[in-house]
Amino acid sequence: MKAIISCIEELRLKLDRHRKDGLKEYPTRTIFIDPLLQALGWDVRDPDEVQLEYPTIDGKSVDYASKINRKPVLFLEAKPLNDPLTDVKAITQVVGYAANAGVEWCILTNGVNYKVYRSTEKASAPEKLLFEVSFDPKETEGMTIQQIAEQFTRFSRDAMAKGVLDEIGEQIFTTGKVRKALDKLSMDPPTTLIRIIRSAIGDDSIEPVQIRAALKRLWSQKSEGEFHRFSVKADTKTKIDDTKLRGGKEYDEEVHTKGKPQEVIELFLTLDNFCRELDPHNVQKRYRAKYVAYAYVKSTFCSVHIQKSGLRVWLKLDYARLENPPDYARDVSKTGHWGVGNVELAINSFERIQEAKSLIRQSFEKNR
Secondary structure (H helix, E strand, C coil), X not given: CHHHHHHHHHHHHHHHHXXXXXXXXXXXXXXXXXXXXXXXXXXXXXXXXXXXXXXXXXXXXXXXXXXXXXXXXXXXXXXXXXXXXXXXHHHHHHHHHHHHHCCCEEEEECCCEEEEEECCCCCCHHXXXXXXXXXXXXXXXCXXXXXXXXXXXXXXXXXXXXXXHHHHHHHHHHHHHHHHHHHHHHHCCCHHHHHHHHHHHCCCCCCXXXXXXXXXXXXXXXXXXXXXXXXXXXXXXXXXXXXXCCCCCECCHHHHHXXXXXXXXHHHHHHHHHHHHCCCCCEEEEECCCCEEEEECCEEEEEEEECCCCEEEEECXXXXXXXXXCCCEEECCCCCCCCCCCEEEEECCHHHHHHHHHHHHHHHHHCC
């Protein structure tokens, strides 16, 4: 871990200067990508471990093929330093290279941002994005170097040998599929499901049509529209309304989650469900320009900003009064931030979501 942290610190020092230079692909590889791969345990000088310009079936090549026991397990395609990595054609290309070669994992990178895709996932190429990690200070505000390094280690040589990405991918993508299936089943339940529920209830007087209606009511309570929304009086000091997009359309969940990695979306949905379940009848949810707010009636207790690399969560607590705050929490009472509350949490894993629940509940109880 020390080698990765040291490497990130060194690369950050070079970032601004080389961005001004508009670094092309090859120097981006030698100055930024090669040192990071080396720090992650990949020997870029050994073709049995990292093969450069690995041939693909269409006669082209992928920039890096990282191998375990001489077998490719991870493809990496490099772009110039200032490339935004949003070109669908480039994403489709690297995902296609990996899928055609039977390699499950691939990365598209500009040397600073690394977008990790699962090539075998049944979805469009952009939707195969599992997570994204960056060492750009602007992209990782609120995260420590240690936390950033931990994200990078997911595709280190040791982690790939242990199947860490496989485990994370299975968890995240399967959870998403099950969630969508439950949505569909609950809104349009098949007869077999109705029979199972009726049998479990043990009350023959309840008709199937009543069960269908109950399922729709229960599921709609978990949807956006059925949860109370609260209005906020306009700030007389500003003419900007951060509750609406240009054209008058209100912000919604899609605005905040669009283009985000699947892991980050699942993290948000887990936190979202926890906040609302604290009091289903009184917890109110509202979308702002930069964050999603949760309040008991009108007293906000939790605000969430969805980043590409994780969640930034603000709680309405006094940091000085916290007992043994976790290392991913910090006091932002004297620092500018978007959400409501002076305790900020940097959450990039389900383990941290579980740990943070006690603090979120504490904020809820204090502000109800």
